[in-house]
Amino acid sequence: xxxxxxxxxxxxxxxxxxxxxxxxxxxxxxxxxxxxxxxxxxxxxxxxxxxxxxxxxxxxxxxxxxxxxxxxxxxxxxxxxxxxxxxxxxxxxxxxxxxxxxxxxxxxxxxxxxxxxxxxxxxxxxxxxxxxxxxxxxxxxxxxxxxxxxxxxxxxxxxxxxxxxxxxxxxxxxxxxxxxxxxxxxxxxxxxxxxxxxxxxxxxxxxxxxxxxxxxxxxxxxxxxxxxxxxxxxxxxxxxxxx
Numbered sequence: 001x002x003x004x005x006x007x008x009x010x011x012x013x014x015x016x017x018x019x020x021x022x023x024x025x026x027x028x029x030x031x032x033x034x035x036x037x038x039x040x041x042x043x044x045x046x047x048x049x050x051x052x053x054x055x056x057x058x059x060x061x062x063x064x065x066x067x068x069x070x071x072x073x074x075x076x077x078x079x080x081x082x083x084x085x086x087x088x089x090x091x092x093x094x095x096x097x098x099x100x101x102x103x104x105x106x107x108x109x110x111x112x113x114x115x116x117x118x119x120x121x122x123x124x125x126x127x128x129x130x131x132x133x134x135x136x137x138x139x140x141x142x143x144x145x146x147x148x149x150x151x152x153x154x155x156x157x158x159x160x161x162x163x164x165x166x167x168x169x170x171x172x173x174x175x176x177x178x179x180x181x182x183x184x185x186x187x188x189x190x191x192x193x194x195x196x197x198x199x200x201x202x203x204x205x206x207x208x209x210x211x212x213x214x215x216x217x218x219x220x221x222x223x224x225x226x227x228x229x230x231x232x233x234x235x236x237x238x239x240x241x242x243x
Contacts, residue, residue, distance in 0.1 A: 002062065005036040005054075006069045006078075013077050016042050025076075029111055035076035047081060050086045060089040064100050071108030079114050087121045093131050098123075102140070103149035112183050115147040116154050123151060124158035138172050154186040160194040166202035168194055177214045185214075189221025196222065202233075212237050 008178050013036040021037030043064050058066075086101075101122065109115055126132045137155060140148050155165060173180035173188050185226070196203040203222070211219055223231045 001057075002065045002069060002165065003038055005058075005066055006073070009070070010079055011049075012046060012072070013038060013075070019235060026157040026233075027115070029136055031111060033076065038077045043077060047084045047191070050081075051085065058085075060086075060092040060097065063089055064097065067101075067104065068107070071104045074108070076111075080117055080125055083114075083118050083121055085127075090122075090125050090129070093129065095132055095136070098126050098132050098136065104147065105143065105145040105151075107145050109145070112147070112150065112186075115150055115183075119151050119154040120158055123155045127155065127159055128162075132174060134168055138175070141172070141175040146179075146183055149176060149179060149181065150184045150187040152176065153184070155177050157187075157191050157194055160191060160198075164195070166199040166206075170202070170206050177210050177218065180215065182215075182217055185217035189218045192218070192222035193224055196225070207234050211235070 009061065016038055017036035018039065021039065022033060022035055023037075025035060025037070026033040035208055042170060063082075063086050067086055070078045079165050099188040101118070104118075107117065123137075126135065137152055140152050153176070156169050160169065169191060173191065176184055176188055179185060179188075192203050192207065207219060207222055216236070219234050219236075224233050
């Protein structure tokens, strides 16, 4: 059944592919964009049709198995569909589901966009619904995959829209502050910028503590909404030349 569903998904995307959309998206991916080029409305309508049509024959386990196949063999839209279909099973998530999803970073998640969609639509729900603890997500800060490490701050961005406290968020990203991945740094910086709107003192104190050691993109993204002159406080201190 899983192979049949995968074939159905692939055939649909092939029929609706658009090279112009592929070319449009390609400029956002340094590593290259491996996709079909599907219009958003076309994708969303088919997603809804499949979720409705497969409701009585597909379980969470089935969608995880399908996701394994789509992540390992599929293009961008197939991976996005795996995430969207899994989102429809939110009420059945368990800790094992979270761990299973974590394996996708080793088999198919290979860009910032797929990572961020997963964080927004699926991973944030595990924390919002209390399925996993923050400490469980924090384990990913030591992952080999830069995308799995990026998933930590990007998942928290969704929580920052609600009641995420700065002390929780900062303890989560502290192990990543010296990460050399630009995508991890951008994720951290964006999270800090989101939190700064509500908790400016906490975030500024944290940035002052790290500004001379952390990656420049963290500070750049975190201070993006600050006044130009005020931002200068967070510049990296220049080392004095020894004589």
